[in-house]
Amino acid sequence: MSQQPHIIDDQLLAKYLSGEASPEEAMQVAQWLEADPGNMALFHQISAAWNEFSTGEPHQLPDKQLFWSTIKQQLNQPEKQQPSGKIWMMRIGIAASFLLIISLLIRHFNSPGNTQPPVTADQLVHRQTADDIVKETLPDGSIVNLAAYSGISYPARWKGNRTVTLTGMASFDVQSNAADPFIVKAGPVTIKVLGTNFFVYQDSAEIKVNVHTGKVRMYGGGDSLTLLPEQQGIYDIKEKRIDLVEPYPQRLSKEVKALNFQNTTLREVAQALEDHYGVDIIFENRELAHCTISAGFDNQSLDYVLEVISATLNIKYRKDNKNVYLSGKSCE
Amino acid sequence: MEGLHRYAWTILRNNEAARDAVQSVFLKLWEKRSTLDEQQSVQSWLYTSVYNFCLNVKRNETVRMKYAAEQQVQPASAVYTDHLLSKEQQQQIRDALNSLPPQCKLIFHKSRFENMKYAAIAEELGISIKTVEAQIGKALKILRERLSHVLAMIILYATL
Numbered sequence: 001m002s003q004q005p006h007i008i009d010d011q012l013l014a015k016y017l018s019g020e021a022s023p024e025e026a027m028q029v030a031q032w033l034e035a036d037p038g039n040m041a042l043f044h045q046i047s048a049a050w051n052e053f054s055t056g057e058p059h060q061l062p063d064k065q066l067f068w069s070t071i072k073q074q075l076n077q078p079e080k081q082q083p084s085g086k087i088w089m090m091r092i093g094i095a096a097s098f099l100l101i102i103s104l105l106i107r108h109f110n111s112p113g114n115t116q117p118p119v120t121a122d123q124l125v126h127r128q129t130a131d132d133i134v135k136e137t138l139p140d141g142s143i144v145n146l147a148a149y150s151g152i153s154y155p156a157r158w159k160g161n162r163t164v165t166l167t168g169m170a171s172f173d174v175q176s177n178a179a180d181p182f183i184v185k186a187g188p189v190t191i192k193v194l195g196t197n198f199f200v201y202q203d204s205a206e207i208k209v210n211v212h213t214g215k216v217r218m219y220g221g222g223d224s225l226t227l228l229p230e231q232q233g234i235y236d237i238k239e240k241r242i243d244l245v246e247p248y249p250q251r252l253s254k255e256v257k258a259l260n261f262q263n264t265t266l267r268e269v270a271q272a273l274e275d276h277y278g279v280d281i282i283f284e285n286r287e288l289a290h291c292t293i294s295a296g297f298d299n300q301s302l303d304y305v306l307e308v309i310s311a312t313l314n315i316k317y318r319k320d321n322k323n324v325y326l327s328g329k330s331c332e
Numbered sequence: 333m334e335g336l337h338r339y340a341w342t343i344l345r346n347n348e349a350a351r352d353a354v355q356s357v358f359l360k361l362w363e364k365r366s367t368l369d370e371q372q373s374v375q376s377w378l379y380t381s382v383y384n385f386c387l388n389v390k391r392n393e394t395v396r397m398k399y400a401a402e403q404q405v406q407p408a409s410a411v412y413t414d415h416l417l418s419k420e421q422q423q424q425i426r427d428a429l430n431s432l433p434p435q436c437k438l439i440f441h442k443s444r445f446e447n448m449k450y451a452a453i454a455e456e457l458g459i460s461i462k463t464v465e466a467q468i469g470k471a472l473k474i475l476r477e478r479l480s481h482v483l484a485m486i487i488l489y490a491t492l
Contacts, residue, residue: 010469010473011469015468018468046476052425064333067333067355071355
């Protein structure tokens, strides 16, 4: 791997994976994971290998809704004795206040380096993705497709310029409004657009912007560049310089492709792949259509996706121009 | 919440137990909300509480038995968690583990396969806990380096 995300101390990570980490060490790991989407990906990889030969169930996060609703229930029927002298609010009031505190806490965790919960007069909206892809509609109707392990924040009500702050990667579809420029802050880079469709990529070394339609002005480290359709601006963090690439490489895809399957039948998966990649998928064994799979892909090539599916379900695939043939006995 | 659950899982090795731990800690946070020091980091409080709660669970035999009995069976449909690797990848990992230097390999085995705590390993082998930490860290490093090309192919959905 040419671009290695910053690796955390091996000893620390080993301690964490072995369940020997102290709370402080666990927080260090948590902060490292949040620092860069690449770190989370790397962690998953290492964790997979590390836990490969363990007996027992693998780690799985609980259902979020259920998790919080169970807590709410417990609040409404407190089993423990109530603190003396306190006047309890109405049941709904308790749950609502609780959720408000929790949402502040969650926001607090999601902004690295923050030591206080951000309680500002102008409410800041924050969206953070884990392994999912999220489509967010902004107050002016602009659309942001957030890739995995990315985050976006913006004021609930814009006053003047339309500004959003981005970590990670996203594609944008910005409503035209010459009076109010749309501004994306991606690390040290500022991207100013009037009405356009573009894609932003960030990692620890570079920030890249691909313009699909419209016009974008990119500022970073004292340098600036205007980008037209099919052009890509690459900001090198070390060099503090923006370079122009034209046309932008197709590999960085146009839109963040949201392929997210949760116990989805292979028939539906095939349909999604046909739509996204413009291929035809043929089941040589019709029974395979009933197999189910849970997996998430962001910005991956068709080959990559097929590799995963065939490895997961233990089936074979064969590509022939625009046709993909799926065969195999049955899924495991 | 996710980070806390992950941390709890590394200690308890059980998803439901981890969930209960994190839920209990949040409930306790609510109870204590007025007494919490404003300067104190809430994150720090949460992680410390989860840690203490989990250690308590481990100490309590009856609670552990309850979770052991309820442990989930792997679902029939193929769910991608960070446990699933192809046979080739599994073999490569096995090879990498076999290639560890002797003391490193021994200590690593005791930790991963005999589920021994660092302190227990240190005591049994008559070495310091720091040595155990270093050796297991070394094992991770070697695993990482030997498997970097393999790991790139691992796709992890996970609900992490």
